[in-house]
Amino acid sequence: MSNASSLTAAPTNASRKRFFHFWRCFWLAFLVISLGYAWYCFYVPANSVAWADDFDTAQQQAVAEGKPMVLFFTSQWCVPCRIMKRNVWADDQVSAVVNESLVPVAIDIYDPRSAATIERYRVAATPVTVVTDSQGNPLQWKQGGLSKADFLDLLVAPEPSTDS
Known part of the structure:
Protein backbone atom coordinates (compact mmCIF):
# COMPACT_ATOMS: atom_id res chain seq x y z
CA MET A 1 0.00 0.00 0.00
CA SER A 2 2.91 2.34 0.57
CA ASN A 3 3.92 2.00 -3.11
CA ALA A 4 0.50 3.17 -4.26
CA SER A 5 0.54 6.12 -1.92
CA SER A 6 4.03 7.14 -3.03
CA LEU A 7 2.90 7.23 -6.67
CA THR A 8 0.08 9.63 -5.95
CA ALA A 9 1.93 11.72 -3.37
CA ALA A 10 2.85 15.29 -4.26
CA PRO A 11 6.45 15.86 -5.36
CA THR A 12 8.81 16.70 -2.58
CA ASN A 13 10.73 19.91 -2.35
CA ALA A 14 13.96 18.08 -3.31
CA SER A 15 12.45 16.62 -6.47
CA ARG A 16 11.17 20.07 -7.50
CA LYS A 17 14.66 21.50 -7.05
CA ARG A 18 16.15 18.74 -9.23
CA PHE A 19 13.50 19.37 -11.89
CA PHE A 20 14.17 23.12 -12.04
CA HIS A 21 17.94 22.58 -11.86
CA PHE A 22 17.71 20.27 -14.90
CA TRP A 23 15.79 22.85 -16.95
CA ARG A 24 18.03 25.69 -15.84
CA CYS A 25 21.08 23.70 -17.01
CA PHE A 26 19.30 22.69 -20.22
CA TRP A 27 18.48 26.29 -21.21
CA LEU A 28 21.92 27.54 -20.25
CA ALA A 29 23.52 24.84 -22.42
CA PHE A 30 21.10 25.68 -25.24
CA LEU A 31 22.06 29.36 -25.01
CA VAL A 32 25.79 28.63 -25.06
CA ILE A 33 25.47 26.24 -28.01
CA SER A 34 23.26 28.71 -29.91
CA LEU A 35 25.71 31.56 -29.39
CA GLY A 36 28.58 29.32 -30.47
CA TYR A 37 26.74 28.34 -33.64
CA ALA A 38 25.86 31.96 -34.40
CA TRP A 39 29.51 32.94 -34.00
CA TYR A 40 30.52 30.04 -36.26
CA CYS A 41 28.06 31.14 -38.94
CA PHE A 42 28.93 34.83 -38.95
CA TYR A 43 32.61 35.06 -38.01
CA VAL A 44 34.79 35.81 -41.02
CA PRO A 45 38.52 36.38 -40.50
CA ALA A 46 40.54 38.73 -42.67
CA ASN A 47 42.19 37.23 -45.73
CA SER A 48 45.12 38.21 -47.90
CA VAL A 49 43.40 37.78 -51.27
CA ALA A 50 44.01 40.82 -53.49
CA TRP A 51 40.35 41.48 -54.35
CA ALA A 52 39.54 43.78 -57.25
CA ASP A 53 37.13 46.61 -56.46
CA ASP A 54 34.51 45.59 -59.02
Missing part, protein backbone atom coordinates in the same frame (compact mmCIF):
# COMPACT_ATOMS: atom_id res chain seq x y z
CA PHE A 55 33.99 43.46 -62.13
CA ASP A 56 35.09 46.14 -64.62
CA THR A 57 38.32 46.81 -62.73
CA ALA A 58 38.96 43.06 -62.46
CA GLN A 59 38.40 42.54 -66.18
CA GLN A 60 40.75 45.39 -67.10
CA GLN A 61 43.40 43.93 -64.78
CA ALA A 62 42.86 40.42 -66.19
CA VAL A 63 43.28 41.61 -69.78
CA ALA A 64 46.38 43.64 -68.89
CA GLU A 65 48.00 40.72 -67.02
CA GLY A 66 46.66 37.93 -69.25
CA LYS A 67 45.16 36.12 -66.25
CA PRO A 68 41.81 34.43 -65.77
CA MET A 69 39.38 35.82 -63.22
CA VAL A 70 37.57 34.19 -60.34
CA LEU A 71 34.18 35.73 -59.58
CA PHE A 72 32.71 35.08 -56.15
CA PHE A 73 29.03 36.04 -55.98
CA THR A 74 28.07 36.61 -52.37
CA SER A 75 25.84 38.61 -50.04
CA GLN A 76 25.94 39.84 -46.46
CA TRP A 77 23.27 37.43 -45.18
CA CYS A 78 24.61 34.30 -46.91
CA VAL A 79 25.84 31.85 -44.24
CA PRO A 80 27.47 29.41 -46.73
CA CYS A 81 29.30 32.42 -48.21
CA ARG A 82 30.63 33.36 -44.79
CA ILE A 83 31.70 29.79 -44.09
CA MET A 84 33.46 29.72 -47.45
CA LYS A 85 35.15 33.06 -46.69
CA ARG A 86 36.41 31.55 -43.44
CA ASN A 87 37.40 28.08 -44.68
CA VAL A 88 38.52 28.82 -48.24
CA TRP A 89 39.38 32.46 -48.84
CA ALA A 90 41.22 32.92 -45.52
CA ASP A 91 43.47 29.90 -46.22
CA ASP A 92 47.09 30.81 -46.97
CA GLN A 93 47.43 28.25 -49.78
CA VAL A 94 44.27 29.49 -51.51
CA SER A 95 45.38 33.12 -51.13
CA ALA A 96 48.77 32.32 -52.66
CA VAL A 97 47.28 30.43 -55.63
CA VAL A 98 44.60 33.05 -56.29
CA ASN A 99 46.94 36.04 -55.99
CA GLU A 100 49.54 34.38 -58.21
CA SER A 101 47.40 33.10 -61.07
CA LEU A 102 43.97 34.81 -60.99
CA VAL A 103 42.27 38.15 -60.67
CA PRO A 104 39.68 37.72 -57.90
CA VAL A 105 36.54 39.81 -57.49
CA ALA A 106 33.79 39.45 -54.89
CA ILE A 107 30.43 40.57 -56.20
CA ASP A 108 27.64 41.42 -53.75
CA ILE A 109 24.39 40.41 -55.44
CA TYR A 110 22.51 43.23 -53.68
CA ASP A 111 24.86 45.96 -54.91
CA PRO A 112 22.98 47.84 -57.66
CA ARG A 113 26.27 48.44 -59.49
CA SER A 114 26.58 44.66 -59.94
CA ALA A 115 23.27 44.19 -61.77
CA ALA A 116 24.82 43.85 -65.24
CA THR A 117 27.36 41.28 -64.04
CA ILE A 118 24.70 39.28 -62.21
CA GLU A 119 22.52 39.28 -65.32
CA ARG A 120 25.45 38.35 -67.57
CA TYR A 121 26.27 35.26 -65.50
CA ARG A 122 22.61 34.52 -64.62
CA VAL A 123 23.26 34.30 -60.90
CA ALA A 124 20.11 33.58 -58.93
CA ALA A 125 21.50 32.35 -55.60
CA THR A 126 24.64 32.56 -53.51
CA PRO A 127 27.36 31.50 -53.24
CA VAL A 128 28.39 31.09 -56.86
CA THR A 129 32.02 30.78 -57.92
CA VAL A 130 32.87 31.32 -61.59
CA VAL A 131 36.31 30.98 -63.16
CA THR A 132 36.52 32.96 -66.41
CA ASP A 133 39.12 33.75 -69.01
CA SER A 134 40.50 37.30 -69.12
CA GLN A 135 37.59 38.37 -71.34
CA GLY A 136 35.01 37.16 -68.81
CA ASN A 137 33.92 34.02 -70.68
CA PRO A 138 33.03 31.30 -68.14
CA LEU A 139 35.41 28.33 -67.94
CA GLN A 140 34.21 26.71 -64.70
CA TRP A 141 31.08 27.30 -62.65
CA LYS A 142 30.05 26.05 -59.23
CA GLN A 143 26.95 27.00 -57.27
CA GLY A 144 26.92 26.43 -53.53
CA GLY A 145 29.55 26.44 -50.85
CA LEU A 146 32.91 24.88 -51.61
CA SER A 147 35.52 23.33 -49.39
CA LYS A 148 39.16 24.27 -49.86
CA ALA A 149 39.82 21.04 -51.80
CA ASP A 150 36.77 21.56 -54.04
CA PHE A 151 37.81 25.14 -54.74
CA LEU A 152 41.37 24.15 -55.66
CA ASP A 153 39.97 21.36 -57.88
CA LEU A 154 37.75 23.93 -59.60
CA LEU A 155 40.82 26.02 -60.43
CA VAL A 156 42.71 23.13 -62.03
CA ALA A 157 39.73 21.54 -63.81
CA PRO A 158 40.24 21.21 -67.54
CA GLU A 159 38.85 24.00 -69.69
CA PRO A 160 35.66 23.17 -71.58
CA SER A 161 36.23 21.88 -75.06
CA THR A 162 35.36 24.18 -77.97
CA ASP A 163 35.33 21.27 -80.47
CA SER A 164 31.99 20.62 -82.09
Whole structure:
Protein backbone atom coordinates (compact mmCIF):
# COMPACT_ATOMS: atom_id res chain seq x y z
CA MET A 1 0.00 0.00 0.00
CA SER A 2 2.91 2.34 0.57
CA ASN A 3 3.92 2.00 -3.11
CA ALA A 4 0.50 3.17 -4.26
CA SER A 5 0.54 6.12 -1.92
CA SER A 6 4.03 7.14 -3.03
CA LEU A 7 2.90 7.23 -6.67
CA THR A 8 0.08 9.63 -5.95
CA ALA A 9 1.93 11.72 -3.37
CA ALA A 10 2.85 15.29 -4.26
CA PRO A 11 6.45 15.86 -5.36
CA THR A 12 8.81 16.70 -2.58
CA ASN A 13 10.73 19.91 -2.35
CA ALA A 14 13.96 18.08 -3.31
CA SER A 15 12.45 16.62 -6.47
CA ARG A 16 11.17 20.07 -7.50
CA LYS A 17 14.66 21.50 -7.05
CA ARG A 18 16.15 18.74 -9.23
CA PHE A 19 13.50 19.37 -11.89
CA PHE A 20 14.17 23.12 -12.04
CA HIS A 21 17.94 22.58 -11.86
CA PHE A 22 17.71 20.27 -14.90
CA TRP A 23 15.79 22.85 -16.95
CA ARG A 24 18.03 25.69 -15.84
CA CYS A 25 21.08 23.70 -17.01
CA PHE A 26 19.30 22.69 -20.22
CA TRP A 27 18.48 26.29 -21.21
CA LEU A 28 21.92 27.54 -20.25
CA ALA A 29 23.52 24.84 -22.42
CA PHE A 30 21.10 25.68 -25.24
CA LEU A 31 22.06 29.36 -25.01
CA VAL A 32 25.79 28.63 -25.06
CA ILE A 33 25.47 26.24 -28.01
CA SER A 34 23.26 28.71 -29.91
CA LEU A 35 25.71 31.56 -29.39
CA GLY A 36 28.58 29.32 -30.47
CA TYR A 37 26.74 28.34 -33.64
CA ALA A 38 25.86 31.96 -34.40
CA TRP A 39 29.51 32.94 -34.00
CA TYR A 40 30.52 30.04 -36.26
CA CYS A 41 28.06 31.14 -38.94
CA PHE A 42 28.93 34.83 -38.95
CA TYR A 43 32.61 35.06 -38.01
CA VAL A 44 34.79 35.81 -41.02
CA PRO A 45 38.52 36.38 -40.50
CA ALA A 46 40.54 38.73 -42.67
CA ASN A 47 42.19 37.23 -45.73
CA SER A 48 45.12 38.21 -47.90
CA VAL A 49 43.40 37.78 -51.27
CA ALA A 50 44.01 40.82 -53.49
CA TRP A 51 40.35 41.48 -54.35
CA ALA A 52 39.54 43.78 -57.25
CA ASP A 53 37.13 46.61 -56.46
CA ASP A 54 34.51 45.59 -59.02
CA PHE A 55 33.99 43.46 -62.13
CA ASP A 56 35.09 46.14 -64.62
CA THR A 57 38.32 46.81 -62.73
CA ALA A 58 38.96 43.06 -62.46
CA GLN A 59 38.40 42.54 -66.18
CA GLN A 60 40.75 45.39 -67.10
CA GLN A 61 43.40 43.93 -64.78
CA ALA A 62 42.86 40.42 -66.19
CA VAL A 63 43.28 41.61 -69.78
CA ALA A 64 46.38 43.64 -68.89
CA GLU A 65 48.00 40.72 -67.02
CA GLY A 66 46.66 37.93 -69.25
CA LYS A 67 45.16 36.12 -66.25
CA PRO A 68 41.81 34.43 -65.77
CA MET A 69 39.38 35.82 -63.22
CA VAL A 70 37.57 34.19 -60.34
CA LEU A 71 34.18 35.73 -59.58
CA PHE A 72 32.71 35.08 -56.15
CA PHE A 73 29.03 36.04 -55.98
CA THR A 74 28.07 36.61 -52.37
CA SER A 75 25.84 38.61 -50.04
CA GLN A 76 25.94 39.84 -46.46
CA TRP A 77 23.27 37.43 -45.18
CA CYS A 78 24.61 34.30 -46.91
CA VAL A 79 25.84 31.85 -44.24
CA PRO A 80 27.47 29.41 -46.73
CA CYS A 81 29.30 32.42 -48.21
CA ARG A 82 30.63 33.36 -44.79
CA ILE A 83 31.70 29.79 -44.09
CA MET A 84 33.46 29.72 -47.45
CA LYS A 85 35.15 33.06 -46.69
CA ARG A 86 36.41 31.55 -43.44
CA ASN A 87 37.40 28.08 -44.68
CA VAL A 88 38.52 28.82 -48.24
CA TRP A 89 39.38 32.46 -48.84
CA ALA A 90 41.22 32.92 -45.52
CA ASP A 91 43.47 29.90 -46.22
CA ASP A 92 47.09 30.81 -46.97
CA GLN A 93 47.43 28.25 -49.78
CA VAL A 94 44.27 29.49 -51.51
CA SER A 95 45.38 33.12 -51.13
CA ALA A 96 48.77 32.32 -52.66
CA VAL A 97 47.28 30.43 -55.63
CA VAL A 98 44.60 33.05 -56.29
CA ASN A 99 46.94 36.04 -55.99
CA GLU A 100 49.54 34.38 -58.21
CA SER A 101 47.40 33.10 -61.07
CA LEU A 102 43.97 34.81 -60.99
CA VAL A 103 42.27 38.15 -60.67
CA PRO A 104 39.68 37.72 -57.90
CA VAL A 105 36.54 39.81 -57.49
CA ALA A 106 33.79 39.45 -54.89
CA ILE A 107 30.43 40.57 -56.20
CA ASP A 108 27.64 41.42 -53.75
CA ILE A 109 24.39 40.41 -55.44
CA TYR A 110 22.51 43.23 -53.68
CA ASP A 111 24.86 45.96 -54.91
CA PRO A 112 22.98 47.84 -57.66
CA ARG A 113 26.27 48.44 -59.49
CA SER A 114 26.58 44.66 -59.94
CA ALA A 115 23.27 44.19 -61.77
CA ALA A 116 24.82 43.85 -65.24
CA THR A 117 27.36 41.28 -64.04
CA ILE A 118 24.70 39.28 -62.21
CA GLU A 119 22.52 39.28 -65.32
CA ARG A 120 25.45 38.35 -67.57
CA TYR A 121 26.27 35.26 -65.50
CA ARG A 122 22.61 34.52 -64.62
CA VAL A 123 23.26 34.30 -60.90
CA ALA A 124 20.11 33.58 -58.93
CA ALA A 125 21.50 32.35 -55.60
CA THR A 126 24.64 32.56 -53.51
CA PRO A 127 27.36 31.50 -53.24
CA VAL A 128 28.39 31.09 -56.86
CA THR A 129 32.02 30.78 -57.92
CA VAL A 130 32.87 31.32 -61.59
CA VAL A 131 36.31 30.98 -63.16
CA THR A 132 36.52 32.96 -66.41
CA ASP A 133 39.12 33.75 -69.01
CA SER A 134 40.50 37.30 -69.12
CA GLN A 135 37.59 38.37 -71.34
CA GLY A 136 35.01 37.16 -68.81
CA ASN A 137 33.92 34.02 -70.68
CA PRO A 138 33.03 31.30 -68.14
CA LEU A 139 35.41 28.33 -67.94
CA GLN A 140 34.21 26.71 -64.70
CA TRP A 141 31.08 27.30 -62.65
CA LYS A 142 30.05 26.05 -59.23
CA GLN A 143 26.95 27.00 -57.27
CA GLY A 144 26.92 26.43 -53.53
CA GLY A 145 29.55 26.44 -50.85
CA LEU A 146 32.91 24.88 -51.61
CA SER A 147 35.52 23.33 -49.39
CA LYS A 148 39.16 24.27 -49.86
CA ALA A 149 39.82 21.04 -51.80
CA ASP A 150 36.77 21.56 -54.04
CA PHE A 151 37.81 25.14 -54.74
CA LEU A 152 41.37 24.15 -55.66
CA ASP A 153 39.97 21.36 -57.88
CA LEU A 154 37.75 23.93 -59.60
CA LEU A 155 40.82 26.02 -60.43
CA VAL A 156 42.71 23.13 -62.03
CA ALA A 157 39.73 21.54 -63.81
CA PRO A 158 40.24 21.21 -67.54
CA GLU A 159 38.85 24.00 -69.69
CA PRO A 160 35.66 23.17 -71.58
CA SER A 161 36.23 21.88 -75.06
CA THR A 162 35.36 24.18 -77.97
CA ASP A 163 35.33 21.27 -80.47
CA SER A 164 31.99 20.62 -82.09
